[in-house]
Amino acid sequence: MSGFPSVITVAEINGANGIFLAGEARNFAGYSVSAAGDFNGDGIADLIISANGTDTAAGAATGVAYVVFGTGSPLPATLNLGALDGTNGFRINGAAAGDQFSKSVSGGGDINGDGFADIIVGANYADNAGTSSGSAYVLFGHGGAQAATVEITSLNGANGFRFDGAAANDYTGRVLSSLGDVNGDGVDDFIVGAGWNDTNGGQSGSAYVVFGRNAAVDGNFQTVLTAAQLDGTNGFRLHGSLAGDMAGTAVSRAGD
Secondary structure (H helix, E strand, O other): OOOOOOOOOHHHOOOOOOOEEEOOOOOOEEEEEEEEEOOOOOOOOEEEEEEOOOOEOOEOOOOEEEEEOOOOOOOOOEEEHHHOOOOOEEEEEOOOOOOOOOOEEEEEEOOOOOOOOEEEEEEOOOOEOEOOOEEEEEEOOOOOOOOOEEEHHHOOOOOEEEEEOOOOOOOEOOOEEEEEOOOOOOOOEEEEEEOOOOOOOOOOEEEEEEOOOOHHHHOOOOOEEEHHHOOOOOEEEEEOOOOOOOEOOOOOOOOO
């Protein structure tokens, strides 16, 4: 097998050496991208792509995310994200105008312990706990038929859940990441940053670790989990020490 050329241009992508995933004008497709794991359980890895500037029926800059399914079949040189139909991937619509849903996206690992990979999507301008308090959404992977469009407002604890930040202007969900199994219960956990939180002074910052759970054993997640509800059994809060620290403006899995 020959090696890669030292330079490859977008014009040279042909489906055999890669694929061009095309968004629409002013949608900011690709602002954030991530491996999604095997969301649909077909044995092939999938990916998630943001388009946080997208207008929807909910209003301007609601934001959408696209999940593109991996495949063992030949790929086209170009795939228009707007053409995903449920068989090759799907679209997730954000909740409200101005949320910029999907400004951050990440694979989540298996947060509910059902054997399918899940995804996490941030909406740091969401107003659920005050103006720009921010939220993160977990959508659970599954087998079987997939709808071409998913409304993130349809999450009900069984198919995913919403995590809300603590206070206005925290911008919770601006960054997020899978963590693997932090508490050793065999289920993957995740972290959500809130770098503008003021717990220990202006913009001292915070991050929130949310524990996964085996839903088949422990029951479904609640539809909405808030930062204030983290109590050590379902996750915990990490607060910056001093004003201006902006702890939580970047988060990542650290390994062992």
